[in-house]
Amino acid sequence: MTEMSLPAVATHVLHRHLRTVPPRAVSGEGVYLVDAQGRRYLDACGGAAVSCLGHGHPEVLAAMHRQIDQLAYAHTSFFTTEVAETLADQLVRTAPPGMSHVYFVSGGSEAMEAAMKLARQYFVETGEPERRHFIARKQSYHGNTLGVLAVGGNAWRRAPFAPLLVEATHVSPCYPYREQRGDETPEQYGLRLAQELDETITRLGPKSVIAFVAETVGGATAGVLVPVPGYFRAVREVCDRHGVLLILDEVMCGMGRTGSLHACTAEGVVPDIQAIAKGLGGGYQPIGAVLAQGRIVEAIGQGSGFFQHGHTYLGHPVACAAALAVQTIIERDCLVERVFSAGAQFGERLRRVLGAHPHVGDIRGRGFFWGVELVRDRESKAPFDPALKLHARVKKQAMSLGLMVYPMGGTVNGCDGDHILLAPPFVASDAELAHIVELLAEAIAASIP
Numbered sequence: 400m401t402e403m404s405l406p407a408v409a410t411h412v413l414h415r416h417l418r419t420v421p422p423r424a425v426s427g428e429g430v431y432l433v434d435a436q437g438r439r440y441l442d443a444c445g446g447a448a449v450s451c452l453g454h455g456h457p458e459v460l461a462a463m464h465r466q467i468d469q470l471a472y473a474h475t476s477f478f479t480t481e482v483a484e485t486l487a488d489q490l491v492r493t494a495p496p497g498m499s500h501v502y503f504v505s506g507g508s509e510a511m512e513a514a515m516k517l518a519r520q521y522f523v524e525t526g527e528p529e530r531r532h533f534i535a536r537k538q539s540y541h542g543n544t545l546g547v548l549a550v551g552g553n554a555w556r557r558a559p560f561a562p563l564l565v566e567a568t569h570v571s572p573c574y575p576y577r578e579q580r581g582d583e584t585p586e587q588y589g590l591r592l593a594q595e596l597d598e599t600i601t602r603l604g605p606k607s608v609i610a611f612v613a614e615t616v617g618g619a620t621a622g623v624l625v626p627v628p629g630y631f632r633a634v635r636e637v638c639d640r641h642g643v644l645l646i647l648d649e650v651m652c653g654m655g656r657t658g659s660l661h662a663c664t665a666e667g668v669v670p671d672i673q674a675i676a677k678g679l680g681g682g683y684q685p686i687g688a689v690l691a692q693g694r695i696v697e698a699i700g701q702g703s704g705f706f707q708h709g710h711t712y713l714g715h716p717v718a719c720a721a722a723l724a725v726q727t728i729i730e731r732d733c734l735v736e737r738v739f740s741a742g743a744q745f746g747e748r749l750r751r752v753l754g755a756h757p758h759v760g761d762i763r764g765r766g767f768f769w770g771v772e773l774v775r776d777r778e779s780k781a782p783f784d785p786a787l788k789l790h791a792r793v794k795k796q797a798m799s800l801g802l803m804v805y806p807m808g809g810t811v812n813g814c815d816g817d818h819i820l821l822a823p824p825f826v827a828s829d830a831e832l833a834h835i836v837e838l839l840a841e842a843i844a845a846s847i848p
Contacts (some may be wrong), residue, residue: 401823422798427454432803432825440798442834444805447619448651448768448822449682451734452725459683459724466720475713483714486723490688493730495661495669497522499693502706503686507650507676510687511612514672514707515546518610518644521695524702532603534643535594535612536572538813541622541648550612553620554813568603570595572617573626576761576772577780577811587631597637610644610671612639616765618651622810622818623770625763631666644671644695650687651768654678655729655825658739658766665765671695681725683730684718734825740765741832745823748836756840758783758847769821772810773843782816787807790817792846802838819843 410420422434430453432440436784442450452459466482473480487501502517515533522530540556543545549564552572557564571578571592579588600608609744611634617624623765638645646668652662656678659665663673664705672695676687699706712718729735746764754758760774773790775783783789790806796802810816823835 405811409530419496429453429455429690431826438801440801440803441831441835441838442803443821443823443839444803445822445824446682446803447677447805448656448820449677450729450824451655452681453826455724456681456683456728458722458728458770459681460554460601461681462720462724463720466717470716472716474711476709476733480719482716482719482723486719486726487734488689489723489726493726494690495663495673496815497669497692497694498673498690499745500661500696502689502691503719504568504688504710505685505712505715505718507648507674508544508547508687510650510676510689511541511547511550511646511648512544513689513708514674515550515610515612515694515699517689517691517699518537518646518672520596521644521698522609524698527606529670530607530609532566532568532608533612534568534570534599534603534608536614537569537649538572538621538624538810539569539614540618541614542614546606546831552622552756555809556620556813561693568599570599571654572619572621572624573630573685574621574624575627576763579627585627586629589627592630592631593633593637597641598632602643605643607640607666608641608643610646612646612648614648614650615666616652616657616768617836619820620804620809620813621770622772622807622820623764623768625765626666631663631668635668637786646670646672646674648674650674650676651822654726655735655738656768656822658735660735662838675696679725680709680718682796683721683725684715685712686715686718686722691727714827735823735828738766738825741769741829744829745769745832745836747760748833749821752836752840753843756843758843764821767821767823767825767827771819771821771843773817773819782811785815787848789846789848790819793817793819793842796845797838797842799836800842802842804839804842 423436490501525656534718535550537552539552541551550567552569653675673690680686745783749762775781790808794806805820810818
């Protein structure tokens with residue numbers, strides 16, 4: 400054992416951070432998790448915007464038990480299952496118009512990887528195999544497998560693995576706090592970004608581009624980037640004009656998180672392919688999914704008839720049972736409507752408590768999905784020195800207060816900047832939402848050097 404590399408408490412788990420062992424979670428109930436010492440933590444981020452129904456929901460647990468008793472696993476190369484078929488029916492019924500099929504995987508990275516392969520195969524099947532380029536946005540995050548890491552635009556995550564990544568092209572994010580010019584309206588800014596996409600497609604050659612890939616509402620790496628009005632409608636028009644697919648990543652922002660079941664609904668656009676995960680199963684089992692437009696599935700069906708992709712745990716029955724229960728409860732209890740209305744009040748409370756803080760540069764979000772960007776100087780928007788790791792300080796302080804938040808560094812460009820992401824469970828009460836804001840303000844105050 401070396402002093403520098405191992406924690407004081409021995410562990411055989413390869414944890415994310417090798418010099419410390421995190422607290423051991425032993426139980427969860429509602430919006431709280433409990434560690435082995437009996438400390439309670441208010442889960443204001445749902446882990447990573449996952450726990451939409453909170454922890455220990457009895458109906459979800461019961462659905463999982465019933466499925467385990469009936470059938471725990473069947474490989475999809477041999478069988479389908481009733482629960483997978485029922486969940487797919489539910490998701491297509493509530494999907495954006497034209498979505499006809501669902502492909503079940505085990506998480507967001509797998510969903511985005513499958514989405515990219517489905518898009519590529521679509522063009523191979525329809526006689527355009529020369530299409531090979533994906534365009535995405537700087538400071539985007541689409542997962543950690545090599546394919547989606549290549550498409551993602553976060554410099555810090557990409558750097559160690561750059562030699563292994565396929566080529567991808569990145570355009571500007573929709574980041575009005577830092578990149579909208581003073582002489583632009585939000586709508587003009589959005590049109591400028593769409594023009595940049597148009598010029599990029601033209602430069603690469605329209606017949607060589609497969610898809611534009613974007614998070615409908617930006618997630619972890621840039622701290623909840625909400626698109627300006629008209630941006631995605633302009634993007635949709637550019638894609639249509641060039642015959643390029645639009646793949647929307649709603650792994651983090653979808654399934655009710657932003658106050659509509661699908662975040663793209665609020666933008667007035669329908670993607671060709673859409674990835675969902677986190678809020679799909681609420682963390683009760685690993686599950687993600689790809690939603691595909693009928694014409695894409697039909698093209699493959701009339702061609703090879705086989706989607707050339709697969710994983711061992713596709714359509715896992717227990718995962719599907721958990722997700723079906725989660726989605727049934729969300730719909731029955733009108734929780735998306737709750738997120739829409741209570742989310743607006745949550746945002747107002749954040750702005751009221753933190754809006755005048757000398758080191759809070761921007762508060763942005765929608766529904767139960769909010770980002771607080773921290774700055775050294777409000778007027779210049781200058782970030783703190785990355786060496787301070789301010790985001791990590793806030794996380795540590797928040798944990799000491801019994802609050803879980805999802806902080807990140809490199810907000811601005813992958814290196815500079817800090818933000819705090821909030822994504823509370825849909826079942827959080829007004830009092831619990833207010834307590835989140837109070838504790839967050841205390842944690843930020845205690846963390847600023």
